Amino acid sequence: MTNPDPRTHQRLLSQLTVYLLEAEQILTAWDTYSDQHTGPDGWPHDETAYGFRQAQRDADTWRSFNRIRSGANDLVAIAEAQLHKLPEQHVHPRWAWQISSLYNALGRLTTLQSEWLDLRATLPASARPGAEEYDGPLAGRNAEAWHYLDEWSLHGRAVLDINTVSRRTKPRPSAAHAPVLPGPGATRAKPRR
Numbered sequence: 001m002t003n004p005d006p007r008t009h010q011r012l013l014s015q016l017t018v019y020l021l022e023a024e025q026i027l028t029a030w031d032t033y034s035d036q037h038t039g040p041d042g043w044p045h046d047e048t049a050y051g052f053r054q055a056q057r058d059a060d061t062w063r064s065f066n067r068i069r070s071g072a073n074d075l076v077a078i079a080e081a082q083l084h085k086l087p088e089q090h091v092h093p094r095w096a097w098q099i100s101s102l103y104n105a106l107g108r109l110t111t112l113q114s115e116w117l118d119l120r121a122t123l124p125a126s127a128r129p130g131a132e133e134y135d136g137p138l139a140g141r142n143a144e145a146w147h148y149l150d151e152w153s154l155h156g157r158a159v160l161d162i163n164t165v166s167r168r169t170k171p172r173p174s175a176a177h178a179p180v181l182p183g184p185g186a187t188r189a190k191p192r193r
Helices: 006-036 047-069 072-085 093-122 132-155 157-168
Strands: none
Touching (some): 006 047, 006 132, 093 157
16 A cells, blocks of 8 residues: 555554554553562562563553554555655665564564464353453463564654655655666757757
């Protein structure tokens, strides 16, 4: 989707902004909790409570990302297309790497979600939210996903930055629009009178 509906794209960008803010808040709250509930050696005072709080961080981050998950590939594809059109002087060297990181993280998140849905389909009818046989595997998915969700919180800003620069600058001339210069040995056209 490189020619998106502008309203849809803007909505996705707004949702990404919300995710970035929420992910930062979730991480800040986690860091505060972790600092207060671990000893100088880094080990938690109460491993059960610490694990529960960590699982809550993972679930909250997944839930926040879920609002953009279905449009995340489009967001990155559009940013990548915009990046290729930007004049070189407006391109930050890290953007290409960040776009690649977002694609890789999204690929892993998609795989983890697919694996969770496959597993959930095999659970007995009694396995519902609140039951360990449901909540345990879901928490496992969230825990595995957290690193990739964090990648999105770290590098997602690049999508917003690329979009902003893209809207404010003229695109790089493409080969189709570049003036054709005569090759060596070409004769000059005679001036018209």
